[in-house]
Amino acid sequence: MKQIGIYTLLFIAFYLLLSLHTQAxxxxxxxxxxxxxxxxxxxxxxxxxxxxxxxxxxxxxxxxxxxxxxxxxxxxxxxxxxxxxxxxxxxxxxxxxxxxxxxxxxxxxxxxxxxxxxxxxxxxxxxxxxxxxxxxxxxxxxxxxxxxxxxxxxxxxxxxxxxxxxxxxxKYKTYVRLKKALKLYRTIEKNGGWRAIDQGETLRAGMVDTRIEQIRSRLFVTGDISTDKTDSLNLFDSTLEEAIKVFQKRHGLEPDGAIGRTTLAILNEPVEKRIEQIILNMERCRWLPLDLGEHYILVNIANYQLEVVKNGQLEMEMSVVVGKPYRKTPVFSNKMMYLVFNPYWTVPPTIFANDVLPAIKKNTGYLKAQNMKVVSGNVEIDPSSIAWAEVTPKNFPYQIRQDPGPNNALGQVKFIFPNAYNVYMHDTNHRELFSKTDRALSSGCIRLSKPIDMAEYVLKNHPAGWPREKIDKTVSKEKNLTVMLSEEIYVHLLYWTSFVDEHDRINFRKDIYERDGILWKAMQQGPPSI
Structure with a gap:
């Protein structure tokens, strides 16, 4: 008992010393x-x-x-x-x-x-x-x-x-490349940036103009032309034309090689503006998930472009149509779960109010011509039983649904990645839109220029087997069919107004949704508490 007491006293003493040390x-x-x-x-x-x-x-x-x-x-x-x-x-x-x-x-x-x-x-x-x-x-x-x-x-x-x-x-390549571009453009700024080019008529190859020397100097600063020296400084030669095309591509313009009002305005954007854009898009990179996934689809809304990446390699790319400025495509990430061949299209309330209802009131044959039906759930309603003259967007109790077919607004296939915005990727019956430079033309969803290619790609390892011949046959039947995906693939909808392409060239895009100014103002304010 005495021995136990001694050990107990030693333990207490050690504890008190430790406590005093900790307290100190x-x-x-x-x-x-x-x-x-x-x-x-x-x-x-x-x-x-x-x-x-x-x-x-x-x-x-x-x-x-x-x-x-x-x-x-x-x-x-x-x-x-x-x-x-x-x-x-x-x-x-x-x-x-x-x-x-x-x-x-x-x-x-x-x-x-x-x-x-x-x-x-x-x-x-x-x-x-x-x-x-x-x-x-x-x-x-x-x-x-x-x-x-x-x-x-x-x-x-x-x-x-x-x-x-x-x-x-x-660690994303976009961020790393933008960081390098920021250093370059700050060096350009430190060296005085570039001078504004005088206004005047549209310039084309073969023309002689005193502004040509200014343009050569401007393009040389940003590396669009290898030298600003030439025997004929005022001649718009073929070398300058090719340099202008490179510049136009970098800025999302039609590369026609001519210097019109739009190209001139962008040439005259100050270096400080470009530095802002680079900084804003570096910030947007920090908003992304830590890992985009080994296999993902990336849509840059501001660039109207889609890329499919697997294990760091570009597998596929295509042009897209995105939401109009007043029906913006949102930014988010989610998994693609399934696709639907020959989809039905349920007309959204805004399109019903602004487009479909006025068309019906003008022409009662509009619904039949567009392969549309009036439905309540899965029950079809006879349109002749409706007093259309009295219908308003607020009192209409039904929905308008377009059946599968060549005129369907969603085309032959849609791709679903569930989200709160009810946004998805799909085909379109307006293929002519992909020839336009500015393609902010949809109601919010992403329209694909190569939808069947995308279907073939996401189904290529499906256990049921979906070769191109089977896909084409399924589409031709015009019958609605849902196919669940067997492989996980993420979809990232992003908004980058500047990025560096695979040729290591900094690109800038029009801020179609006017988001840059709002973000820049927020970036200049003191940081919020965390």
Whole structure:
């Protein structure tokens, strides 16, 4: 019994010593700052009002920044924030640089500011500075989840601050290429940008004009032409024509080689505007999921283009038609689940009100001519029993459904990836739209230029076997048929107004939904609290 008592006393003494040691590690000044919610330190507002207190609670109010290498790495990483299209002032850079003079200068307040800087910068690298759902109604993101408090704790312990922050940066090729383009265009800006070209008549190959020299110089700055020197500076020669075509392709214009009003206006866009576009689309990259998947379909709405990628390789691409500016195609990601051959088309309320109902009132034979029926659920209603003159969009109790066939608005096939917007990809009976340069012409869904090719692709490994001959035969029967997919494939609907193509050329596109200005304004504001 005496022996047990001695061991018990020793244990109690050890516990008391441990408690005293632990208690000694608590920084009371730091604790008071946290508990008193002092969200402004030395004129520097704290942004991580939720995560920062939790970080210090978890470590018993011990100071975090006790290693000089960790502090140096953090300040150096923040200094590089502009390379990511972010702003050093959001992360207390100037204050930290001026007030950090070695470990002896680390006060509780400075420790807290370092933590706030890390957590905020890490959050912006991971998920973006701006919450897209708060600035764009038609934008849905799958928010990336990560315990940044734990990441910071582990990074401090292992002296891996720089590595942990670099690990949060997007790895997508679009982001990496835009980052390189940002560096190039900032160099162009530093060197004076480019001069505006004088206004005048449309210029074409073979013409002589004093503005040609200006145009050569402008194209040389952005690498669209290899030299601005020539024996005939004012002659619009074939070399210049090809350079203009390259420029037009980079900007989503019809590459006709002529310098008309639209091409001239885009040539005269200042370098600062292009830098803004690059920064905005780097931010949009940060909104994407951590992993796009090994197999996915990517639609760039602003570029009217679709790509299919598998294991990093481009498998297929095609032109698309997207929503009109007043019926915008939303941005989101989801899995494609099934496709429907010879789909029915249920007329949406807006199209019924604006197009179909007025047409019926003008011509009662409109429904039959368009292969449409009036239905209530699965029950067909005789259109002659309806007093169409009295019908309004609000009092009409039925639906208008178009049967499968050559005139069906959805064409021969539609592809479903369930979402809250009821948006999908489909064929169209208006093939002429794909010859247009601006293709924001749909009611929100994505129309495919090669829908049967897409059907063949997504069904090529289906256990039931779906060769092209079987698909063509199925379509020709004009009977509705649903086929569930056997392979997982993601669909990412994106909105990029600048990107770098496979030829390593920076591309810019018209902001068809006027989203750039709204996002740029949000990017210039102080960061929201996290």
């Amino acid at each position: 590690q608590i920084d009371e000044d730091l604790r008071k700052i946290i508990e008193n919610k002092e969200y402004n330190i030395g004129g520097q507002p704290l942004f991580c009002k939720k995560t920062l207190p939790e970080f210090y609670y978890n470590r018993g109010f011990q100071r975090a920044w006790t290693n000089e290498d960790n502090i140096t790495e953090l300040i150096e990483q923040i200094k590089l924030a502009p390379e990511e299209g972010l702003y050093t002032e959001d992360y207390h850079y100037e204050y930290l640089k001026e007030n950090y003079k070695g470990l002896a200068s680390i006060t509780p307040a400075l420790d807290i500011l370092l933590t706030d800087a890390y957590l905020l910068y890490a959050s912006h690298l991971l998920s973006g500075k701006v919450n897209p759902e708060k600035v764009v109604a038609e934008w849905q993101v799958n928010k990336k989840e990560m315990d940044l408090k734990l990441l910071l704790s582990e990074s401090l312990e292992d002296i891996k601050i720089a590595r942990s922050l670099n690990g949060l940066k997007p």
